[in-house]
Amino acid sequence: MRAALLIASNGMREEFDLCVQAGVRPLPVGASGFMAAELWKEVNGDMPKYFPGASTSFQSDFQKLGDSSTGPDELLQISLRW
Numbered sequence: 001m002r003a004a005l006l007i008a009s010n011g012m013r014e015e016f017d018l019c020v021q022a023g024v025r026p027l028p029v030g031a032s033g034f035m036a037a038e039l040w041k042e043v044n045g046d047m048p049k050y051f052p053g054a055s056t057s058f059q060s061d062f063q064k065l066g067d068s069s070t071g072p073d074e075l076l077q078i079s080l081r082w
Contacts, residue, residue: 030066
């Protein structure tokens, strides 16, 4: 039996970069894992670049988007809120 090989989605990365270049603020749901988690870490690590002047409330919600224990209903509500 072979072990599964996971490859990060280059397409998601490309779309993320295109959005940033177009001035769209990305909202990756890191809790979903894989490439989204990598993008979430990138945005979280440089919040002023992606979300200048982000409120404390936004930052709190953004942390939940990266937490795998956040349930799908709450992830959806947070995503719709911002």
